[in-house]
Amino acid sequence: MWGDAEIGGVAIDSRRVTPGALFVCMPGMTRDSQSFLPAAAENGATAAMVYDEAGREAAIALGLAAVQVDDYDDTVWRICDAFFDHPTRQMKVVGVTGTNGKTTTAWLLRDILAHLGMKAGYLGTLGFKLPDETRELPNTTPFAVDLYNLLAEARDKGIEALAMEVSSHALAQKRVDGVEFDAAVFTNLTQDHLDYHGTMAEYEAAKWRLFTELPAQSSKAFRAAFNIDDAVGLRWSERFDGPLSYGIDNPSAILLGKPAEVGVDRIRLTVREGDTRKEFVTSLGGSYNVYNLMSAVAGARCLDIPLGYISLAASGLHAVPGRFEPVLNDQGIGILVDYAHTPDAVEKLLEAVRPLTDGRVITVFGCGGDRDRAKRPLMARAASERSDLTVVTSDNPRTEDPAAILQEVVSGIAPGRSYVAIQDRGEAVAHAVLAAHPGDVVVIAGKGHENYQIIGREKIHMDDRELARAALGERL
Ligand SMILES: CC(=O)N[C@H]1[C@@H](OP(=O)(O)OP(=O)(O)OC[C@H]2O[C@@H](n3ccc(=O)[nH]c3=O)[C@H](O)[C@@H]2O)O[C@H](CO)[C@@H](O)[C@@H]1O[C@H](C)C(=O)N[C@@H](C)C(=O)N[C@H](CCC(=O)O)C(=O)O
Numbered sequence: 001m002w003g004d005a006e007i008g009g010v011a012i013d014s015r016r017v018t019p020g021a022l023f024v025c026m027p028g029m030t031r032d033s034q035s036f037l038p039a040a041a042e043n044g045a046t047a048a049m050v051y052d053e054a055g056r057e058a059a060i061a062l063g064l065a066a067v068q069v070d071d072y073d074d075t076v077w078r079i080c081d082a083f084f085d086h087p088t089r090q091m092k093v094v095g096v097t098g099t100n101g102k103t104t105t106a107w108l109l110r111d112i113l114a115h116l117g118m119k120a121g122y123l124g125t126l127g128f129k130l131p132d133e134t135r136e137l138p139n140t141t142p143f144a145v146d147l148y149n150l151l152a153e154a155r156d157k158g159i160e161a162l163a164m165e166v167s168s169h170a171l172a173q174k175r176v177d178g179v180e181f182d183a184a185v186f187t188n189l190t191q192d193h194l195d196y197h198g199t200m201a202e203y204e205a206a207k208w209r210l211f212t213e214l215p216a217q218s219s220k221a222f223r224a225a226f227n228i229d230d231a232v233g234l235r236w237s238e239r240f241d242g243p244l245s246y247g248i249d250n251p252s253a254i255l256l257g258k259p260a261e262v263g264v265d266r267i268r269l270t271v272r273e274g275d276t277r278k279e280f281v282t283s284l285g286g287s288y289n290v291y292n293l294m295s296a297v298a299g300a301r302c303l304d305i306p307l308g309y310i311s312l313a314a315s316g317l318h319a320v321p322g323r324f325e326p327v328l329n330d331q332g333i334g335i336l337v338d339y340a341h342t343p344d345a346v347e348k349l350l351e352a353v354r355p356l357t358d359g360r361v362i363t364v365f366g367c368g369g370d371r372d373r374a375k376r377p378l379m380a381r382a383a384s385e386r387s388d389l390t391v392v393t394s395d396n397p398r399t400e401d402p403a404a405i406l407q408e409v410v411s412g413i414a415p416g417r418s419y420v421a422i423q424d425r426g427e428a429v430a431h432a433v434l435a436a437h438p439g440d441v442v443v444i445a446g447k448g449h450e451n452y453q454i455i456g457r458e459k460i461h462m463d464d465r466e467l468a469r470a471a472l473g474e475r476l
């Protein structure tokens with residue numbers, strides 16, 4: 001520590017530094033965040049957390065108090081948790097983790113809690129949702145400094161319960177350490193993010209921290225809910241003391257769902273827990289959402305909300321933005337915008353769609369650049385095996401060559417299956433919609449709620465729902 005300073009805030013980005021703040025420089029970013037020390041000082045920072053000698057010297061030269069840390073990940077959350085006075089001790093927090101279904105589960109859980117009159121919040125891929133406003137966030141689970149700022153804001157605004165997605169990146173980087181979870185829900189584990197974690201074992205180990213290391217740091221009692229129809233969920237529930245197991249297929253689940261009807265915008269199921277049975281009728285659609293509904297119910301049960309209350313609240317549930325979201329039209333063409341961006345999600349999505357139509361299924365999808373390359377051919381296989389026509393296109397190529405990504409995707413198309421590769425996403429959507437006949441379903445996967453395409457480091461406006469409507473216009 002060099003020098004002393006009274007701290008009035010903590011910021012990770014020089015543009016968000018307010019007078020008196022500690023500016024936290026995070027190592028390993030695309031740009032050296034210590035290069036923003038002058039901008040932070042200009043905005044009134046009085047102290048800086050730096051990660052090497054050059055940063056320390058720069059901070060001191062700017063008149064800032066400086067602390068140099070070697071283990072960034074393990075230090076920053078401790079500083080934030082202490083500075084913000086342990087914000088999660090004053091609200092219920094339910095974490096949701098797993099490869100697919102985090103956003104949907106956490107969003108539905110927030111809706112259930114809000115319908116029951118609680119002041120509930122949501123934090124995840126769809127942003128930071130408070131009762132009166134929703135703000136977009138760049139990450140599913142923000143970095144510790146940003147996260148703790150949001151948690152303190154939630155606490156200060158009287159949020160009673162927060163449903164929060166917890167990504168594997170966040171767990172590996174200790175972004176959520178110090179957060180005192182009342183409960184955590186596990187949805188499923190299949191391949192994704194191998195670019196970051198390297199192996200499935202490492203990926204799984206990161207997620208497991210939410211159920212082991214994090215509760216061990218917490219002063220609260222902790223409950224865990226596992227989907228035991230998933231192989232990893234089953235294994236974990238056996239390793240865990242007193243979990244709430246849930247599922248549809250495995251009859252030993254404590255919370256057991258029996259779907260009675262699954263349509264485009266209707267799910268009806270019975271949930272049994274011991275001697276209690278309750279009917280759930282929602283305006284959600286798609287068979288994969290039966291699981292997410294069960295996950296959300298499990299999250300609410302972990303907070304001791306009676307099953308009957310949860311079933312009442314569930315009657316108000318409807319499609320989550322960008323997930324199995326219909327684009328309505330009067331041309332008789334089913335159009336669904338969805339966020340499937342893993343092999344398992346593509347499979348589950350298309351299995352949800354097939355029973356809903358006697359017509360053809362036409363699927364448009366791509367794979368993100370600068371992300372897990374190994375999943376590209378697997379997504380193509382999953383899509384082409386279950387579609388009558390597959391249209392491969394771009395999905396956030398980022399700094400990669402879009403044509404090269406398309407080639408890697410196409411290498412996985414199942415032999416003999418019909419496909420076309422069209423790099424421009426707007427043209428690809430138009431091709432699919434123009435090829436459709438009444439009764440067919442066009443599935444546009446991968447971008448869901450995203451209203452942009454990232455090309456290079458630029459974000460340009462692009463929204464699959466708008467592209468679909470424009471293409472419908474071309475048919476007239
Ligand atoms: C690869 C990666 O992790 N990138 C993150 C990184 O972006 P970057 O390296 O491009 O940042 P940068 O713009 O060069 O800035 C570097 C540093 O300087 C700071 N800065 C920058 C400009 C300035 O004027 N002043 C300033 O202080 C920034 O705050 C940052 O700390 O820093 C940004 C700001 O903190 C993050 O939003 C961004 O996450 C991006 C969006 C991302 O996609 N990350 C993925 C890998 C991720 O974390 N995903 C997980 C899982 C998602 C899921 O499957 O659900 C997640 O939780 O989001």
Ligand SMILES: Nc1ncnc2c1ncn2[C@@H]1O[C@H](COP(=O)(O)OP(=O)(O)OP(=O)(O)O)[C@@H](O)[C@H]1O
Pocket residue numbers: 098099100101102103104105125140165187188288289291292322323324338339340341344345346348349448
């Ligand atoms: N329970 C599930 N099992 C399998 N696939 C699912 C499940 N829930 C959702 N999906 C598929 O995954 C897509 C993304 O769902 P959602 O956004 O809820 O997941 P997520 O885990 O939050 O994803 P991300 O990692 O991007 O945050 C959906 O659009 C759907 O195609």
Ligand SMILES: N[C@H](CCC[C@H](N)C(=O)O)C(=O)O
Pocket residue numbers: 140341367368369371395396446447450
């Ligand atoms: N949170 C996910 C989103 C991927 C969505 C897809 N549109 C892409 O860009 O690959 C990720 O960072 O892997």
Ligand SMILES: [Mg+2]
Pocket residue numbers: 102103104124125126140165
């Ligand atoms: Mg998400």
